[in-house]
Amino acid sequence: MTHAQVLAQTTAPPGGTVWDWGFALEILPELLRALVVTVQATVVASVLALSLGLALALLRRSKTVAIRLPVAGFIEFIRSTPLLVHLFFLFYALPRLGITLGAFTAGVIGLGVHYATYTSEVYRAGIEGVAKGQWEAATAVNLSPRRTWTGVILPQAIPAVLPSLGNYIVAMFKETPLLFAITVIEVLGAARIIGTQSFRYLEAFTLVGLLFFLVSYPSVLLLRRLEARLATK
Amino acid sequence: MPPSSHTPRSAPSDALVSFDNVTKRYGDLVVLDELQIDVAPGEKVAIIGPSGSGKSTLLRLLMTLEPPTDGVIWVDGEPLWHLRKGDALVPANDKHLHQMRMKIGMVFQSFNLFPHMTVLRNVTEAPIHVLGMKKAEAEAEARELLQMVGLEDKIGAYPGQLSGGQQQRVGIARALALQPKVMLFDEPTSALDPELVGEVLGVIRQLAQQGNITMLLVTHEMRFAREIADRVAFFDKGKIVEAGPPEEIFTEPKQERTRKFLKAVLEAG
Ligand SMILES: Nc1ncnc2c1ncn2[C@@H]1O[C@H](COP(=O)(O)OP(=O)(O)O)[C@@H](O)[C@H]1O
Numbered sequence A: 001m002t003h004a005q006v007l008a009q010t011t012a013p014p015g016g017t018v019w020d021w022g023f024a025l026e027i028l029p030e031l032l033r034a035l036v037v038t039v040q041a042t043v044v045a046s047v048l049a050l051s052l053g054l055a056l057a058l059l060r061r062s063k064t065v066a067i068r069l070p071v072a073g074f075i076e077f078i079r080s081t082p083l084l085v086h087l088f089f090l091f092y093a094l095p096r097l098g099i100t101l102g103a104f105t106a107g108v109i110g111l112g113v114h115y116a117t118y119t120s121e122v123y124r125a126g127i128e129g130v131a132k133g134q135w136e137a138a139t140a141v142n143l144s145p146r147r148t149w150t151g152v153i154l155p156q157a158i159p160a161v162l163p164s165l166g167n168y169i170v171a172m173f174k175e176t177p178l179l180f181a182i183t184v185i186e187v188l189g190a191a192r193i194i195g196t197q198s199f200r201y202l203e204a205f206t207l208v209g210l211l212f213f214l215v216s217y218p219s220v221l222l223l224r225r226l227e228a229r230l231a232t233k
Numbered sequence B: 001m002p003p004s005s006h007t008p009r010s011a012p013s014d015a016l017v018s019f020d021n022v023t024k025r026y027g028d029l030v031v032l033d034e035l036q037i038d039v040a041p042g043e044k045v046a047i048i049g050p051s052g053s054g055k056s057t058l059l060r061l062l063m064t065l066e067p068p069t070d071g072v073i074w075v076d077g078e079p080l081w082h083l084r085k086g087d088a089l090v091p092a093n094d095k096h097l098h099q100m101r102m103k104i105g106m107v108f109q110s111f112n113l114f115p116h117m118t119v120l121r122n123v124t125e126a127p128i129h130v131l132g133m134k135k136a137e138a139e140a141e142a143r144e145l146l147q148m149v150g151l152e153d154k155i156g157a158y159p160g161q162l163s164g165g166q167q168q169r170v171g172i173a174r175a176l177a178l179q180p181k182v183m184l185f186d187e188p189t190s191a192l193d194p195e196l197v198g199e200v201l202g203v204i205r206q207l208a209q210q211g212n213i214t215m216l217l218v219t220h221e222m223r224f225a226r227e228i229a230d231r232v233a234f235f236d237k238g239k240i241v242e243a244g245p246p247e248e249i250f251t252e253p254k255q256e257r258t259r260k261f262l263k264a265v266l267e268a269g
């Protein structure tokens, strides 16, 4: 036996072949369970990102400087710092201040707040895209400021930016593996655990990639169709 | 909000709308220059003048879309942009502006319909959300208004599906739905193809002939102004150069500037 053959034998995966279908099928249920965690985190964080983002966009337009400036500062700070730092801060640093969050909660808050600063910019663009005449017409028919927002401005601003909002949700979905860094066993984390226990990373990480693709890509296609439909309207 | 260094007088007793020394500046640009004009209840005033002379600004101040820089505007005996406080006038709050706006309706050059609402909802939106009317009642009244402007068959359409003339007629119905005392028209036919001008003027004419609503109409349609206005005001550089009955302004204007303007417009038209 040559030296190379010895090496190949000792590093070859148990089972002999490189890709083991049996092993892949065996770990799939566990990865799917972990994918559920990933999707849950994405859904909850999306709700947070979409609602807080709208709130931030509206607050940033406040007539009161004492509201507008801190909100703008907060948005700029969050956008200029890494998500992973936010996650570590929420999970490892906050307990020192007497606030202890579960890993999933900390992860969802971190993701949601981070992406809220992006969606707030998207909402802002949508709001600014509404014609000035719409505000004037709303004033001329004497709608209250609240009704002007809910009845006239937002129903025009939000549909126009739905594709951009959707793209951020997909981007957020792809960033959920960061939650593994604060001990959330989402799909990448599960794969990594499988890998360290079995010394078989190939099947685990390949499946993770496929699973992400199978969720992301149809979503992206859907968003493109939505975009095309809005463009023709 | 205008500072109230101005000494208030009481509202002019006979005028429904009164501009008392109203100035509007954008930076150094004086758009309205110590403007004085009284409009009697039910009066139809046509405002003519070159573009950029401040005609739209006059209407926009009256619709509370922009505050005056100085001076007082009176509507129906109340200061529009101020509150009375003892003998002085102080800047108005939102509540006052909201109440004063009830008396005023506006029709825009570019229609400004709500594009995401049907024709019917464009007209019922304010009655429901401002007057607190029941939906059924608001819709019944909206149908009547839409019938008046000849659009009862377009109730379910969206503005994007209508011609400019139809959109502007919806705009008129929408403004009328709040039963304002004063209607403001800012070049209501300027954005229309020539063949659609007539249908909109027809609706405005009908409204004018019905009588009691007060109208301020900015227009380049000189024949129409002459036909429906009780008074024509020629506007230039933020001031009223000359105002009077249509026959007088159109046939024997006293001011050289008015003559020049009318000559230019009539030659162009
Ligand atoms: N928001 C604004 N900021 C600066 N200048 C303005 C603004 N609105 C109007 N103006 C200026 O005021 C002048 C009068 O405008 P406008 O009332 O629209 O005139 P008109 O309706 O007679 O054509 C124009 O020179 C215009 O450029």
Ligand SMILES: [Mg+2]
Pocket: B055, B056, B057, B187
């Ligand atoms: Mg104008």
